Amino acid sequence: MIDKKKLNYIRKQFPIFNKKIFDNKNLVYFDNASTTQKPYSVIKSIEKYYKNINSNVHRGSHYISNLSTLKIEKSRKIIQKFINASYNHEIIFTKGTTDSINLIALGIKKYIKQDDIIIISQMEHHSNIIPWQNLCKETKSKLEVLPLDKNYNINLSLLDYLLEKKKEKVKIISLVHISNVIGLENNIKKIINKAHKNNTLVLIDGAQSLSHTNINVKKFDIDFYVFSSHKIYGPTGLGILYGKEKLLKKISPIQFGGGMVKNFSFNLNKIEYEDLPLILEPGTPNISSIISFSESIKFINKIGINNIKEYENKLLKYALYKLSKIDNIFLYGKNIIKYPIISFNIKNYHPFDIGMILDKYGIAVRTGNHCAQPFVKFINKKGTIRISLSFYNTYEEIDYLYNKLLKSIKILSKI
Incomplete structure (x- = not known):
């Protein structure tokens, strides 16, 4: 349970909330779906690495290496345990969620033939669209997009049709777990079950998941799961690709260089590569970020993911209640939002204008298409205002947002 005392403790762990920003205002941060703030333990871990043990890895014989x-x-072991992977070498370090998806899309290229089918949905982030578009272009395969219904849920009728009629042609389904636009959760267990009956692989984009709920990749029987450290209170520049061991062994490396070679030869056919995970991690990794990300996980575990989920759900309900009191507001998916990401618009006012005025009051929101243009165009062509909450946000901040939204409307009405 996160009570007032616990919340005060949590907020004190984040240095950005313990100082004034421009114009002597406290930061009210509602842009957590874009990136979360970092606790002292993560920041100190990065500092400690560079001060005390800065050295390259895997290839040194000296102490700090x-x-x-x-x-x-x-850290790899801690991440493995965090998502309940079977082996630590099923955890591959990348630059981010985008990088992880590209690794899979390019790594399975040799298995994709002309007229094969790759499935995504209309609600995907661009990171989970463009890599597959390019793969289809290069292999002359076909990209099928699952449409949304009037309640913004994925309509699975096309999926059922393709799995029944095209069968072995359907190679992989790549879907977001939680929407970065409206906090809707897809029923990935149901989709994975359907896919596996057809021997179709499934990649799940978990960029918005792990900061809000626990994930058990074995329980869900997920083939590939991708996420980014910076959205889970960790550093930027680090992504995680989880894959089942038997599948990762079939992935072709898409980058080549130091650290991935066991025995070198100028004859490419005679080079002997390292085993997992190093074969998919050439070059120097983002060492400080990898090490400090384990501190993010420890921090989440200390608070308790179930406590976080419970408190954020209360914040979500309160935010929806307050926002719904504003005249001429459009709350997209109001009755189906499960996680604390809310997109809305106010009639007659552009989202960017609202966002700019809120910024003057120290309130950070996100405006635009949120790198999910197909979805945002489906609900509103001009973009939305998005607030995304975290367990360090407060009811008082939501009240402040409500009051300043009313103020923003008043200001714009006079222009």
Whole structure:
């Protein structure tokens, strides 16, 4: 349970909330779907690495190199446990969710033939669209897009049709777990079950998931699961690709270089590559971010993901209640939002104008299409205002947002 005392403790762990920003205002941060703030433990971990053990990994014989290697492999183990993967080498370090999706899309290219089918949905982030578009272009395969119904849920009738009629042609389904536009959760267990009956692979974009709920990749029987550290209170520049061992072994590397070679030869056919995970991690990894990300996970575990989920759900309900009191407001998916991401518009006013005025009051929101143009165009062509909440947000901040939204409308009405 996160009570007032616990909340005060949590907020004190984030330095950005313990100082004034421009014009001597406190930051009210409602842009957590874009990136979350970082606690002291993460920041100190990065500082400690560069001050005390800065050294490259895996290829050194000296003390600090070995220590760096031990620490990133310990972090890999912590991440494995966090999502309940079977083996630590099923955790691959990348640059981010986008990088992870590209690794899979390009890594399975040799298995995709002309007229094969790849399935995504209309609600995907561009990161989970463009890599597949390009793969289809290069292989002359076909991209099928699952449409949305009037309640913004994925209509699975096309999926059922394709799995029944095209069968072995359907190679992979790549879907978002939680929408970055309206916090809707897709029934990935149901979709995975359908896909696996057809021997179709499934990649789940979990960029918005792990900061709000626990994920058990074995329970869901997920083939590939991708997410980013910076959206889970960790550093930027680090992504995680989880894949089942047997599937990762079939993935072709898409980058080549140091650290992935066991025995070198100028004859490409005679090069012997390292085993997982190193074969898919060429070059120097983002060592400080990998090490410090383990501190993010420890922080979440200390608070308790169920406590976080319970408190954020209360915040979500309160925010929806307050916002619904505003005249001429459009709350998209109001009755189906499950996680604390809310998109809305106010009639006659452009979302960017509202966002700019809120910024003057120290309120950070996101405006635009949220890198999900197909979805946002489906609900409103001009974009939306998006607020995304975290367990360090407060009811008082929501009240402040409500009051300043009314103020913004008043200001714009006079222009």
